[in-house]
Amino acid sequence: MAKCYALLGWSLPVIESMQKLGKPYVVVSFPDFQAYAEENNIPFVPYKFNEWSDTSNSLDLLEKLRTFDADVAVPLFEETVEWAGALNSIFRDDPRVLNRAFLFRNKAMMKRKALIGGLRVGLFEEVYNKEGVKKFMDRLNEANLQIDGEEDSWVHIKPFASAGTVGHRLLKSKEDIDRKCEDGDFPCLAESHLPGTEFSCEAFIHGGKIRFLNITEYVKLGYSNFIPEGHRLNSKRDRIMNEMQKLVNIFGIQYGMIHPEWFLTENDELSFGEVACRIPGGHILELASKAYDFDALGAFVCCHDPNLTEEELNELLPPLDARPSEFYGNVMIYPRKNQISQLVIPEELKEEPYFLDHTLVPPLTTQKLDTREGFGNHFGTVNFKGEDPDRMRELLLHYENVDFYQ
């Protein structure tokens, strides 16, 4: 059993889970959180993850963690993945753990690895400027046998190392490239558009084996998702499981949780999108906890511990073949105007049997909104629960387009 988990990042629900499970832990995060941590008796090491120097590096952090006897590092934020990798490679005495962490932080490297291992991926390339994207689009058009006057093939660009939808742009034409790309976007990854239903998996891994697999159905990327997966994806569960284990093997992941995104086409072709190994966005673990009735955050942390016993694992995780009868979904609400003055909860929502709860807060008097980064900061979430996944999808699509803020 781990002597002490070093939690890199900041998440109150994770800390609460650790307290409830009675596991030893220390939180490593930005100095801003120190006062709160002291006030609430949270073991804490202040550290500036965004600084890398002679006095701010993993060896230095390791020293600071010694007093806590930490022996497992857990990344909570995207930005702490390399830090956790570096620490764990020392804890486990395996330098490749760090290399693996880099794999998660470079989307081009990640794709190459997947391709080498035999997963289906889109066409991708590292690009350095707008011209590069245009040339990429040209080659893609060529490969797709474009005839004069036909529309361009769609291209996505993404920063190498950002979480979720931050910096993600969909480019549908050459004009789009000129209009939407900014100099600051480069260098980055360009890739062809993958068609199909998008979903994510949350695989809890121990000893290189998937011990529990959740599938999250995306209704609209960045806006809404639900758990467990609907009927169609569920019928492919075995195939997905196989591909997932393949991914785990290719990447050589031993401990922790991975959160990849996949695309399933109408002809049942499965393509790999990208993968992360921190807590996923979209409140996914919150939904999973409810749907499967387990402590997903606690399990996420504990899976990082190589010394976790089989009994403990069985206690923490739902059975591999668990299939909840009720679906939990949410839709993230973004204001749709530049200036908002009030929150309006529609009557139909109050009367909706699937409606569970919401975390929407009224705006401060008349609030002007910052420009959006990625999909921007959502103002809150509306949660649903019900027995029919198709009805769930319908509701999530509907409420994504409702103006909660006016």
Next chain:
Amino acid sequence: MDNQAIAEKHQQMLEELLNEYTKATVLTKPEKAQKLMGQVDLMADSKEGLEMLFEQIPNLTEAGIFKGSPWEDASKLVPTLVNGTLKSGHPNSTIEILSELRLLSVAKGKFDLEGLTQEEAANYIQEVVVSNLEFVFNEPQEETRLVMSKHELSKVHSLFKFLSSYTDYEQVKAKIAEELYLICEQRPVVTEKQRKIIAWVKEKIELNPEDPEDQKLLSFQRSIYRPTKRSVGHDFRSYRQLLSTLSEDELKEESGEISEMMLKHGLVSQFQASLLLHLVEHKHLNLVPVCLGLNPTGVARFNEMSTYVMQLITEVIDPFNAQCIYGLGKMLENGILSREAVRSGLSNLLSIRIHPEVEKRILKSTRTPHEKVSPKQYLIGAVFRILGQPLGVGQGNNPTCQSARGISMWSQHAPAKLIHMIQTAAVYDDLTFRFEGREIKYSTTPQGLVQVLDHNLDAVSVTLVPMLDRVYNEMMRLASGRGEDPHKWVNPALYGQWIQMGFASAYDYMSDAIIDFDGFVKVFYAMCHPDYNGGNRLVYPNPVGIFITSAKAEMLGFHAVSLLRVDVDPKGELRAYFLNPNNEGRQDWGQGIKPSVVGKGEVYGESSLPLHQFAARVYAFHYNTLEATDKMNNVPEEKVQRVRELAKESWGKSYNWLDIRKKW
């Protein structure tokens, strides 16, 4: 889902979220509390929801929902702070509602709270109700309308409905009597508000005719339900039958009694319409002026044109359109009916055919439209009321102070123009205005400030306001981008050429700051202060823009009023008398600035403030450029500084101030 199922679901969700909240550690309690409060917020806007919350309030309290908040120690709560908190929106208003439910639970002996007795809790609830009558009657004030959303209003209204079912009204009688007095003393054109309160009192409170406090409330009831001794036990129909058995002397007695009652509160009963129609029908020519409650001037004018007035009465008055009798009387007294143009205009109105859309609006504005009364009768009745009580024009729950101000100004100074405008609007559901050589047509201009018109207005306002609002908005659009407040050009174009060309604004568009406020105040005093303007009186109303501030003197928004006159009040203080189209008697603008509506020399419908206090809220007005510039130097510095301090410490905090001199 049916209501039962929804209620059950809400109940279940509340319990689940409360359970999650209870189980959470201090780390995630705030997050769980947010969800829980979200659910409470959803439930708080209905009676059923409040009942469930009331059931759960001991559990919610014990789970710690008030912990660490200003509501934690119930013995330290202050009833007078409740109003402000309720207006501040979710989550504050939601926890405030829970706090009231908690106190009510203690008051009912259902729940024990340390440091608070049952009796103290009951007193607290009582005081909360008394200081929030605006919510009890669901008649929000201007400030409230500006800051509260529909959902918030319905939450708060539901709360007070809930609390009032547990309140002992003995304690609030005096407050209600004062509220009614303040409303009625302004003689508003629309009388629904006071009628609603009077009906509410009749239904809810047992009154004792021996008690002097109760007599006040009984007097309001009498003016509507039994204005004369003979009317007791009758409705207006059986009363009309009774009238035919009365002698001339008895009818005279009846007329005197009934008009006295009307003049007391400005409210007309259905009985009075029965009586008036009876008198006209049976040619009791000498009794009609008595029944109308006319003063000697009014009687003289009636005698001059009795045939015409009798025709108006026959064609317009009905027990279901009775309130306009008061307006008719006042019209005769103020001489408006003596103008040939007005009489012609009214005669024309009698023969128009109203556009179906306008008819719809008129019927919608009439609380209980009666089939016997035509929309035209309601419209002409409203014309009587407006011409008779020009200062009683109100804006209802609409952001249309501009339009209300216009109707009020025209009814005093251009009544025939107003009537003609009403006629055009009513017949064509359209209206045109001139603006700098262009024609602005209602039907071809885009939406104005009003999205959904609150029809709690008089029939003239529902006819005109949607059009005036749009025309005003279009003028504002055309005049914007000139680097100055567009009202400079819009006010004269909208209201009429008697608005002075000079326009002073404290706010400078180009620099986004308050510029030369001292100069601004000097010009204002040079325009209206009798000590510095050469002892002149104001001739026409001056359309003035003011800052609306909260009771804490914080900036809330802008409002349009008319400055009517500046005069010395009975105590010798110099006051500004103005028309505030929001008809509110109980306003608090902070810094001790509380406009008065009665008792400080006000004519019915006027509001007033000491002149320097009024000046401290003004941001724009019109003036005569030829006069003001040389008179402004007469204004002493200390008078200016007094205004400046009040302004700077209130709305002024929301702006930058630049003290460069400006040429006025």
